[in-house]
Amino acid sequence: MHKTTKYFITFVFLFSSHILLSENEPFESTYQPLPAEDILIKDANIYDGDGNEFSETDVLIQDGKIAAIGKDLPVTNEFKVIDAAGKWVTPGIIDIHSHMGVYPAPGVRTSSDGNEATSPVTADVWAEHSIWVQDPQYALALKGGVTTFHILPGSANLIGGRGVTVKNLQRNTIDSMKFPNAPHSLKMACGENPKRVYGNRNQAPSTRMGNAAGYRKAWIKAAAYLSKQEEYEAKSEDAKQMGYKPTRDLELETLAGVLAGEITVQNHCYRAEEMATMINIANEFGYKISAFHHGVEAYKIADLLAENNICGALWADWWGFKHEAYDMVQANIAIVDQALNGKGCAIVHSDDAIGIQHLNQEASKALAAGLRAGFDISKARAMKWITINPAKAAGIDDVTGSIKVGKHADVVIWSMNPFSVYALVEKVFIDGATAYDKNTNFQPASDFDVGIISPNKNRIEE
Amino acid sequence: MYFKNIKLALFIFFIGLVHSESVLIKNATIYDGKNNDPFVGNVLIEGDKISRISKSNLRGDIVIDASGKIITPGIIATDSELGIVEIGALSVTRDDSSDIYKIGFSIYDAFNPHSVLIPWNRSNGITSSLTLPQNTDSPIGGLGSFFVLDSNLEITGSSDIVMIGRVGGSSSSSRAATYSIIEDLLEFAISLEQGDMSSNADISEAIDDSSIAGSMDLHPRDVKALYKLVNNDLPLIMKANRASDLLKLIELKEKYNLNLIIMGAQEAGLVAERIAKSNTPLIINPINNIPGSFDELASNINLAGKLEKQGITLMFNAPRDHNYHLIRQGAGVAVAHGMSYAGAMKALTLSPVEVFGLGDRGHLASGKIADLIIWDADPLEPSSMPEKVFINGKDIDLTTRMSRLTERYTKNKDKPNGYRD
Numbered sequence: 060m061h062k063t064t065k066y067f068i069t070f071v072f073l074f075s076s077h078i079l080l081s082e083n084e085p086f087e088s089t090y091q092p093l094p095a096e097d098i099l100i101k102d103a104n105i106y107d108g109d110g111n112e113f114s115e116t117d118v119l120i121q122d123g124k125i126a127a128i129g130k131d132l133p134v135t136n137e138f139k140v141i142d143a144a145g146k147w148v149t150p151g152i153i154d155i156h157s158h159m160g161v162y163p164a165p166g167v168r169t170s171s172d173g174n175e176a177t178s179p180v181t182a183d184v185w186a187e188h189s190i191w192v193q194d195p196q197y198a199l200a201l202k203g204g205v206t207t208f209h210i211l212p213g214s215a216n217l218i219g220g221r222g223v224t225v226k227n228l229q230r231n232t233i234d235s236m237k238f239p240n241a242p243h244s245l246k247m248a249c250g251e252n253p254k255r256v257y258g259n260r261n262q263a264p265s266t267r268m269g270n271a272a273g274y275r276k277a278w279i280k281a282a283a284y285l286s287k288q289e290e291y292e293a294k295s296e297d298a299k300q301m302g303y304k305p306t307r308d309l310e311l312e313t314l315a316g317v318l319a320g321e322i323t324v325q326n327h328c329y330r331a332e333e334m335a336t337m338i339n340i341a342n343e344f345g346y347k348i349s350a351f352h353h354g355v356e357a358y359k360i361a362d363l364l365a366e367n368n369i370c371g372a373l374w375a376d377w378w379g380f381k382h383e384a385y386d387m388v389q390a391n392i393a394i395v396d397q398a399l400n401g402k403g404c405a406i407v408h409s410d411d412a413i414g415i416q417h418l419n420q421e422a423s424k425a426l427a428a429g430l431r432a433g434f435d436i437s438k439a440r441a442m443k444w445i446t447i448n449p450a451k452a453a454g455i456d457d458v459t460g461s462i463k464v465g466k467h468a469d470v471v472i473w474s475m476n477p478f479s480v481y482a483l484v485e486k487v488f489i490d491g492a493t494a495y496d497k498n499t500n501f502q503p504a505s506d507f508d509v510g511i512i513s514p515n516k517n518r519i520e521e
Numbered sequence: 522m523y524f525k526n527i528k529l530a531l532f533i534f535f536i537g538l539v540h541s542e543s544v545l546i547k548n549a550t551i552y553d554g555k556n557n558d559p560f561v562g563n564v565l566i567e568g569d570k571i572s573r574i575s576k577s578n579l580r581g582d583i584v585i586d587a588s589g590k591i592i593t594p595g596i597i598a599t600d601s602e603l604g605i606v607e608i609g610a611l612s613v614t615r616d617d618s619s620d621i622y623k624i625g626f627s628i629y630d631a632f633n634p635h636s637v638l639i640p641w642n643r644s645n646g647i648t649s650s651l652t653l654p655q656n657t658d659s660p661i662g663g664l665g666s667f668f669v670l671d672s673n674l675e676i677t678g679s680s681d682i683v684m685i686g687r688v689g690g691s692s693s694s695s696r697a698a699t700y701s702i703i704e705d706l707l708e709f710a711i712s713l714e715q716g717d718m719s720s721n722a723d724i725s726e727a728i729d730d731s732s733i734a735g736s737m738d739l740h741p742r743d744v745k746a747l748y749k750l751v752n753n754d755l756p757l758i759m760k761a762n763r764a765s766d767l768l769k770l771i772e773l774k775e776k777y778n779l780n781l782i783i784m785g786a787q788e789a790g791l792v793a794e795r796i797a798k799s800n801t802p803l804i805i806n807p808i809n810n811i812p813g814s815f816d817e818l819a820s821n822i823n824l825a826g827k828l829e830k831q832g833i834t835l836m837f838n839a840p841r842d843h844n845y846h847l848i849r850q851g852a853g854v855a856v857a858h859g860m861s862y863a864g865a866m867k868a869l870t871l872s873p874v875e876v877f878g879l880g881d882r883g884h885l886a887s888g889k890i891a892d893l894i895i896w897d898a899d900p901l902e903p904s905s906m907p908e909k910v911f912i913n914g915k916d917i918d919l920t921t922r923m924s925r926l927t928e929r930y931t932k933n934k935d936k937p938n939g940y941r942d
Contacts, residue, residue, distance in 0.1 A: 165814045195812055251610070358930050359938070379638065379843035380609035388927045412811050420850060420903055427904035432931050480853030480902050512818050514789075519821055 066168050070248035086187065088237035090226060092490035095123040100472065101132045103143035108150035108446035108461030109378040112439035118148060119280055120468040123491035128462055141486070147476055149442060150461050151227075151469030151489065153208025154415050155325070155372045155449040156352050156408035157397045160210050160225075160233075161186050162410060163194035174213035175220060179257050179264060180277045182245065184220035186212045190233045193505040195518060196412040201227050201503065203416030203496050204471040204484045207238060211352075214248035214327040215256045217264065217273045221313055222246050222325060224453050226489055229503045242454040243318050244349070247274070249328035249337060250383050271336055278344040281314030288315065313398040323349035323454050325372075329383035331359035334430060355384045358391045361398035370404035371395040374414075375424040392422075392444060393429020393436060406452060407444045420444045438478055467491075544916070545581025546895065548588040553885040554870035556863045557884045564592065566891040569914035573887050585909070587895050593890035594870040594883050594911065595648025598845040599804055600758075600784060600838035604632040604637060604668055609842065617654040624662030624706075625742035628654045629680035632668055638843055639670050640921040645846030646891040646900065648912050651877060653685050653758070659737060660699045661686035661706060661757065664746060667879055669892075671912045683877060684750055686771070687760035689816045700769060705733035707777050710747040712716070712849040718748055756780045756877055758804065763816040764788040771799045782876060784838065787817035790824050793831040802876045807855035808847075826859025826870075834876060835868045847858035853901035865901060 098120040105113040107128070119127040119134065133141065161173035172189035175181045190210060200208065206227050212219035219320035225236040249270060258265030264273050287305050294302065313356055316322040324341070328334045328351045341348050350370035351357060355378060357364060357371040373395065378387030388394075396405035407422045409415035426441040450460025459467045468491035474483045487495040495502050508518035541907045544566040551574065552559050565573045565581055566801040573579055605628050607614035616631035632652065642650075655666035663685045669677035688699045709731045717727045724741035734744065749755045759770050762785045774781035783789070784804040789796055796803065810822040821827075828835055837855075839847040852865040874883035881889045885935040891914040910917045 131532075164812045165817070167814070199760075199810060361930075376844055376847075377842065379607075382608050382611055385608060388923045388928060388930070390927045390931070394927075394930060413808055417808070417850075417854070420853075423902075423904045424850075427906070431906070432927050478904070480850060481857045485858060518812065518818060 071126070086185075086234060086237075088239045088241075089232070089234045090228075090237055090239050091235070092123055092226075093228065093492035093494065095120075095468070095491035096493070097121045097138045098468075098488070098491065099132060099138045099140045100143045100470070101140055103146055103148040103472070104476070105148045105462060106439050106442035106477070107463065108442055109463060110437075110440045110443055112437070115144070116422075118462060118470065120470065120488065121489045123466050123468055125462055125464050125466050125470075127464060134254055143266045143472055145475075146485065147473040147482070148462070149204070149471050149473065149477055150446040151459070151471055151487065152418050153449040153453070153460060154200070154205055154208040154418060154445075155199075155350060155406055155452050156410045157208040157210050157412075157415060158213065158410065159196045159200065159208065159412055159415070160190035160192070162193045163191045164196050172398050174215040176213075176215035176256050179216050179253055179273050180218045180310065181212075181216050181220050182218045182277070182311070182313040184212065185223070185243075186210050186221060186246075187223040187233050187237070190223075192229065192231055192233055192236065193507045195505045195507050196229055197229050198503045198505060198508070199412065200415045201487055202484055202497075203418065204473070204477075204487060205415055205418070205454075206275060206469040206471070206487060206489045206494070207450070207455070207459060208415065209244065209325070209449070211244065211325060212246045214246070214252045217248060217253045217270055218277055218314070219246040221322070224455060228377040228489055228494060229505055230507075238455060240458075242321065242323050243313075244318070244323040244325045244453070247324060247326045247337075249326065249333040251381050252327070252331060258379060267333065267379040271340065271446040274337075274340055275343070277314060278318070278340070278346075281311050281318055284308060284311035285315040285318050289396060290327065318344060319348045320347065323347075323452070325350055325352055325452070327352045329353055331356040334360055335363060338363065338369070349454070350404075350406060353384070353410070354395075355387050355391065358388055358394040359386075361395045361403055364395060365398035368404070370406050370448060372406040372449070372452060373425075374410070375407060375421040375428075380432065384446075389424065389428035390432035390434075392425035392433060393434050396429070396440070396444070397434050404448050405444050405453065406448045408449070419473075419477040419482065421445075422481055423480075426478065438476075441478070446521050541568065542583060543572070543581040544583045544585065544911075544914075546585045546587050546592060546893075548586060549590055549592040549895065550587075550594045551885060552591060552863070552866050554594040554860050554867060554883050555651055556861075556867055558863065564885065564893070566652075566911065566914050569890055570881075571598060571885060571887060571889050571891045571893075574885060585895070586857060590908070591896045592885070593866060593894050593896065593900055594885050595798045595894055595910065596646045596846070596849065596869045597873045597879070598642065598647050598650040598838075598848065599836045599843045599873045599877075600841070601641060601650045601652050602654050602841050603647075603670065603845060604634065605652055605654070606841075607633070607636055607638070616733050619657065622662075622738060622740060623657045623659035623733050623743055624684070624739065625664065625744070625746035626654055626657055626662065627664045627666070627681050628652060629664075629666040629678070631680070632666070632676055634672050634674055634676060637922045639672055640919075641923060642844070642846050643670050643912070643917060644907065644921050644924070645844075645911055646849060646894050646896075646907050646910070647846050648894070648910065649879070649882060650719055650845070651683065651879075652685070656685065656760070659686075659706075659743075660688060660703050661750070661759075662743065662746070665758070667877065669912060671915070671917070677913070679823065679879075681746070683756045684746060685756055685758045686762070688766050689761055689763065690814060696766065702733065702737075703773065706737075706747060707751060707773075709733055710744075710751040711777075713744070713748055714734070718745065750779075751777065752845075754780045756782055758782045758784050760784045761816075762787040762814070764791040764819065766816070767792050768795060771795060771801055774801060785817075787813075788819040789833075790821055790827045791819050793828055793833065796828070797831040797833050800834075802836065802872070803828065804836045804838050806838050806840070807851040807858075807860070808839075822854070825855035825865070829860050829864050834872055835864070836872050836876065837868050847903070849901055850903035853903060856901055857933070862901070
C-alpha cells in the first residue's frame, strides 16, 4: 500500500470513527490466535504472494509473525524445524467472496440468512449478525489452505448490507473469529438479481435504470446525513451542549461510512457497461469501489478498472447460469491482471463452498487461459490472485496476504506445486499456530460435525 | 444422360477419396479408456473409425506427431443438459421440463446442435453427452437421450435410452410415500400385458383401471415408458444420497430386477460393500464434499477412491451449470485423494459406454468409433486443454464463442469492439 494512501486511510478512520460511530465501537473483534509456536520451515519452494518465487528457502515464524525469509536461517533449539524440501509454501489463501456462515451447510431454509430481501436498500444489516459459527464448511476450506475469508450478504438487494472479514478458526462467537481491525465492507449488487427480486413484486427496481436510481437516491441521503454529523462535530463543546446530537440511523451510518472511506465497497456486477456506470456513481458521490465481484465481462473494460484502481474478483470459468453471465472468457482474470501493462488487480474468488477449497486450481485454470491468450504471466504472479490481491481488496494487505517479515504468519505448506490438481495442503498455520496438519490428522470439527452420523465419531473420519 | 452419370460417378469417386484420407497419430501416449496402463503407440483413423492401434509403424495420409502427448477417448458427460438449456435463468431457453408428462417425458426433440455450450465443452474434451431432463413430479420419470457433440443439424444420437428419478428429503412428503409410489408404479407396469399396450385407447383403459396411474394422471406416453422400464431393461438413474436410501434402492433393484444406476450417492462410502455386491454403478461428483443437505452428511473428498477399492463401477458428474468438462477436474481431485489414474480415466470414458450401452465409443481400439482427444498436457489437470478433438473420425475445429471474444479483447484493440474480428 502506498504510504500516502495509508495515511489517508488512517486519517479518515480516526476522523470518521469519531463522527459516525457511537462512543464504543460495537461488535469489536475479540479474536485470539491459538498458542503460537516458533517454527522454522526449511528448504521450501516458496511463492511469497507478492509475486516472487524462491527455491530451497527458509521461513522463520516467531510470536505469530513472519520473522525472516532467506537461505539457511540459523535457529536455536527451541524452534520446531519442519523439513519442507520438495514442498511448496504459500501465504494463507484468502477468499474475498464467501457466503459460508450466512448460507451454511446443510443448505436449509432455517439457516439461509444471507439475503434480507425485504427492501432494495438494507445498508443497516450486517452479515456477521447472520453467521452460524458451527458451519461445517469452514474446516473444509481450511484444508484447502484458506486462512482468511470475507463473508458477504447476498445480491438480492441494490445495497445488501455489511460484510465482515474473519480468520478461519472455528470459535463459538463471531466476534472471536473477526479479523482484528479489518474494515467492514458494503455489499452492492448490479443487474439481474435486484431487478428480478423487486420487479417480480411490482416494485422498484424492475429495470437497470431503476437500479441506478436506487443507488443514487441512497447516496444523496447518505451525503446529507454525513454533513449533518460533521456539522454537529464541528460545533464547540458549548454549542454541542445546547443542541441535539443528530439521531443515529443504522442504514445511513453504513453508507456515510463508505463516503468517509471507512468501509470498502464490494460490488457484485457482471456486465461491462454496468461496471462503468457504477464507477460514474462512485465518482458522483466521492466513494471508492474496492472490487467488482463476478465481473464476467470485466475483460471488456480491464483498462478502466486498472485506471480506477479497482480489483476484479472473478471466477476462472463459471458462466451461463444467467444472461449477464453469458459472455464468459477463461482469460478474464489474466486480461484484468495485465491491464495497463500489468497494473491490473485480479482476484480469483469462489462464492462457493466447494470452490473455496480449490482456489489454487481455479487460479491454475485462469493462468493457463492467460498463457494461451498470449500473456506472459508467472505462477508467482498468479499466486497474488488468491493471496495479496484479495487482502488488498479487503483492506488487510498491510498485515497478511504475503510472506513478508512482520506480517501475520498465515502460511500453507503444500505437498507439491499448488498449481497442480494433485497438490494437497499438508499444514496450515494461522498467526503462527498450527490450524491443520494432514499428517497427524489434526483438524477442527464444528459442533455440527460431532456425533451426527454415528454417536462415537465426528462427521468426517479420515 | 450417360455423360452426366460419368460426371456424377467421378464426383462420388473424388468425394470418396477425400473421405478416405486416413489420419495417423504417431508416438502418442495412449490411455485407451480401459483400466490398462498407458502405452506409446500409433493410432490410424480411417473414415469414422479407428482402424488400427499398434506399437509398430503404420502409414497414414495425414500424419500427426503426438510425441510426448497423451491421447484418450473423447470424454462423455453422463449428467448434462447439453443441447436443452442455453441460459440457466432464462426459461425461454430451457427445454428440460414438462408440466404434462411425468414418466414418458422425452427431451430428444428439443436438442439444439447450435448451442454455444457444445463447442465450449467440446473444446475442453467432451465429445458426447447423456442429456437428462429435470426431475418431474413423479419419483421415477423423465427420459434422457444420448447425443454426439458434432454440431451437425442431423443429430447423431439415441433417444430415450435412460429413465431418471429421485428419492430423498423433501418439504412436501415422506420418502416412505415416495417408495410406495415407486413400487405401485412398478407393480402396475408389471401387471401390463402386451395386449394392454397395443393402442393408446387400450393404455388409457389400463390407466383408468389402476389406482396409482389414475391418481397420478398418467398419459399413455408415461405408461409406455414404464412398460419399457420393467420389460426392456431400460437403465434407471436414481438420484439419492442418504446411506439408508441407497440400501432401499438396491433392495428395489433386486426385487424388480431393475437396471439401476445411483447418482449423487454422497453417503455411498458407508455402504460400499453392499453397493459392490449388488453391482450397482454410481455417478458421483468427486469434488463435492459438502454436507449440502441432511441426506449428505457423510460427504467426503475420499469417496471415489474408497468406492474404487470395492470394485464399484464409477462415473462422474459436475454441477449442471454449463461446464460439464469440469468432470476432468473432479477426476483429478479423485486421483489426488486416492483413486487410480486409469480408474478415473475409465470413469470419464468407457464406463458410461458400458453402463448405458452407448455403442463403439469411449475406448481406443481397432474398430471403435474415432472419438478421441490429443491433449497438450495431463488431461486430469484442469489447466490442460485438448490440442485436437476427433469426433466420428473428423478433426473438429476448436474455435468457440469464448475464443472469439478473447481475441476481440486482446488483439486489434484500436478499433471499437463492434468493428473488430
